Amino acid sequence: MACVALLHAATPVCGGHGDRNSMIVSTAWLAKHLKDSGLVILSVGQQQDYDAGHIPGALSLDYTEIRAMAPAGQEPNVELPPMAQLKEVFEKLGVNNDSHIILYVAKDQLTITTRTFLTLDAMGFGARTSILDGGSPLWQKEGRAITTEVRQAKRGKLDVCPQNDVIVTLDYVRDNLHHAGVDIVDARTAEFYSGTRTPQGQRAGHIPGASNLPYSTLVDADGKWKPAEELRKQMEGVGIKPGDRVVSYCHIGQQATVIYFVARYLGLDARLYDGSWEDWSAHADLPAEISK
Numbered sequence: 001m002a003c004v005a006l007l008h009a010a011t012p013v014c015g016g017h018g019d020r021n022s023m024i025v026s027t028a029w030l031a032k033h034l035k036d037s038g039l040v041i042l043s044v045g046q047q048q049d050y051d052a053g054h055i056p057g058a059l060s061l062d063y064t065e066i067r068a069m070a071p072a073g074q075e076p077n078v079e080l081p082p083m084a085q086l087k088e089v090f091e092k093l094g095v096n097n098d099s100h101i102i103l104y105v106a107k108d109q110l111t112i113t114t115r116t117f118l119t120l121d122a123m124g125f126g127a128r129t130s131i132l133d134g135g136s137p138l139w140q141k142e143g144r145a146i147t148t149e150v151r152q153a154k155r156g157k158l159d160v161c162p163q164n165d166v167i168v169t170l171d172y173v174r175d176n177l178h179h180a181g182v183d184i185v186d187a188r189t190a191e192f193y194s195g196t197r198t199p200q201g202q203r204a205g206h207i208p209g210a211s212n213l214p215y216s217t218l219v220d221a222d223g224k225w226k227p228a229e230e231l232r233k234q235m236e237g238v239g240i241k242p243g244d245r246v247v248s249y250c251h252i253g254q255q256a257t258v259i260y261f262v263a264r265y266l267g268l269d270a271r272l273y274d275g276s277w278e279d280w281s282a283h284a285d286l287p288a289e290i291s292k
Contacts, residue, residue: 094153101130186210
């Protein structure tokens with residue numbers, strides 16, 4: 001993680017993805033760099049958790065603002081909204097082209113934090129974005145400073161460069177079922193994957209040929225990422241080989257971003273099926289596989 005301090009000089013303004021030197025920062029690292037120029041710290045979670053106490057200098061990200069709008073009368077989904085909307089959200093939070101963005105879990109919502117990382121990655125800022133290992137719970141457990149003071153953000157200026165290697169569609173997944181070198185990974189819990197439990201309003205089972213790697217197994221009891229070698233073994237355990245493309249999905253495209261994040265962290269080619277099982281299940285002509 002020592003290389004994170006050099007992020008500004010070593011990273012292109014827009015484009016590319018993060019790696020093991022940039023994607024995760026420790027609480028000790030952040031404590032030493034709280035006052036760094038260009039650092040933008042964003043609390044991801046409920047506003048009430050931010051208001052109760054947050055890392056000094058952090059601002060609260062409204063997660064609802066980085067989700068697509070649903071038609072009237074329908075529940076909002078989490079698919080990517082237009083880039084112009086995302087640009088506005090992050091500029092309001094003071095993010096500039098050369099910012100180093102730190103995302104942290106406000107309480108216990110890892111999946112919306114990794115979803116935010118993916119959003120920034122799709123905008124072209126993944127290489128300039130890090131997740132705080134253990135988030136606010138670990139920060140506070142270690143007795144580090146928190147505050148209720150809210151910093152006023154100075155509006156930033158972003159030149160977004162959308163990346164075409166982050167999101168895949170239903171057509172891509174359908175065309176790559178059982179395709180050598182393309183590993184489709186279901187991030188849901190085993191009961192949904194197997195079909196023993198059926199999501200409300202959807203079909204039972206999983207995408208044919210998909211392996212199951214529940215997202216929650218990739219962090220430890222403190223919410224910290226497991227060591228890289230252990231994560232690699234977990235990936236290998238579900239059939240992922242070096243050089244493969246990892247395509248993750250879940251219920252609605254949120255839990256699966258944990259798989260996406262880890263795959264990128266390990267240097268793998270990763271994609272997210274943004275529509276996920278909600279989209280696949282809605283097409284009755286597409287097959288669903290039940291595990292015994």
